[in-house]
Amino acid sequence: MNLKIDHNNPVPLHSQAENILRQLIKKEEYKNGELLPNEVELSKKLGISRNTLRQAINKLVFEGLLVRKKGVGTKVANKSVLGGIKNWLSFSQEMKMLGLEIKNYELHVTLKKTKPEISNFFQINENTSCLTLERVRGHADFPFVYFISYFNPIIPMECQQNFNRPLYEILEKDFNIVAKTSKEEISASLAGDLIAEKLEIKANDPILIRKRFVYDINNQPIEYNIGYYRADSFTYTIEAVR
Structure with a gap:
């Protein structure tokens, strides 16, 4: 060559x-x-x-x-985390498609009072408590994404729920809620101290922020999700047909 x-x-x-x-x-x-x-x-x-x-x-x-x-x-890179808008996949489905074995580095479940943007999405009163799931996930070598998921309080999930199972499997099999639509926002930023610690990078390293607004088959908002991805491990693709 x-x-x-x-x-x-x-x-x-x-x-x-x-x-x-x-x-x-x-x-x-x-x-x-x-x-x-x-x-x-x-x-x-x-x-x-x-x-x-x-x-x-x-x-x-x-x-x-x-x-x-x-x-x-x-x-x-052996394989990069790949996202896109052609077909919506859950994180577990994306990783399975890529053949990646995923490891949970951290998993925390709490009840938190909602911020205005979250309460507006769920159409609930501000400061209403909702179940919040925080996970740091990656492959065997290092973590590459920090997720924060807020769930609509109408879903009767509890902190004792086993969140080692795929999230949308839990919603469908345990609560008869089928996730259908995801609207997304992608932005770029520097990691900052908290995200850098979670993802084992430097505070001034670049990250991609991926917000997902998830609705069920009845167009009811069910999840407000924020993912903070290492920029060296995530590629977002867009396919447009005219």
Whole structure:
């Protein structure tokens, strides 16, 4: 494979490097999460500066295609958490589709008074208590998402509920509530101290915030969910057909 960059090409050097990296990580030897050549070696092969190379690498890290580990190097991500709007899947279904074994790092169930945006969603009085489920989840290597779920108080769930089962399975089998529709909002932010501690990253590392507003088959709001994802482990896809 030709790793040389054309300096006479009007396409920016970092964009050319990015395209080469995209081709490189598709090669068989890198498909199983192998380390890329170190930055000094790779920048020399490409004929560009390390800063230009890093710009290209950072783009692929942000997309979840590469993972950079301090003192180790940059490697191809085995699999990235993948979300999208073409078909709505629960988190458990998304992970099963990707073949990922999920581990619960933390699980807390409490009754909390609702904030205005949550009480407005459920159409209940402010400061009404609702069951709140907090989970830090990930794979064997590290946690990659911190979930906070607030449930409509009309659902008779209790803190003693076994939340090690898939959430929507619990709602359907135990309470005859079928989750049907999810409306979502995606935003980006810096982690901050609390989220950084939960996800084992730095406070100034980027995260993606995914809000889900879940309704049942009768269009009754049942769950207000916020997910804080490590940006190096989550890719959100959009498919639009005209």
